[in-house]
Amino acid sequence: VQLLESGGDLVQPGGSLRLSCTASGFVFSTYGMNWVRQSPGKGLEWVALISYDGSNEDYAASVKGRFTISRDNSKNTLYLQMNGLRAEDTAVYYCAKPRVRGIYYFDYWGQGTLVTVSS
């Protein structure tokens, strides 16, 4: 199993960014997938979940209405569209795979991609 995130960058407050996570080594289209973030020197925060077929999404209150999770099962890729970025969104963003379908603790994580929101 491999999860490879990309797309992190320095962006100004109010700006937008799209993160990607390319998956391999498992049947991506059968697992709900998640984004988890970690602010510098801080703990872990679950951000968003998308069902295996993309029909359902859930978000942390801190990002609801600003972030959109999506997936392309034909490309084994997970996305996170981030709009209206704030300084407090600065973090390393990880994509994470659950060990068991539908039960959301995570046995595989990507290496993370850093998003910095600053003017």
Next chain:
Amino acid sequence: EIVMTQAPATLSVSPGERATLSCRASQSISTNLAWYQQKPGQAPRLLIYAVSTRATGIPARFSGSGSGTEFTLTISSLQSEDFAVYYCQQYTNWPPYTFGQGTKLDNK
């Protein structure tokens, strides 16, 4: 939202000693609890799920216990590679899936 509280924030222990880390949930989470280890610059690593089941490849010196709202991770005899930050996470039926703030295990 279920709040997870870990104690202590930092635990100083010598190699070979036992370490006991605590995690408390703001409401009952049954046995829907996982523990992770994170080293600097690395992604978290799953140690334990369902309170007490070790993930693949995790040594037997790591054990978990508890139910409801009180949980414990015990490392029976600390090795040098065990010094890290440890997080608990609840995964009840519905999101958000919340993490504790972490316990840093320091070499005394």
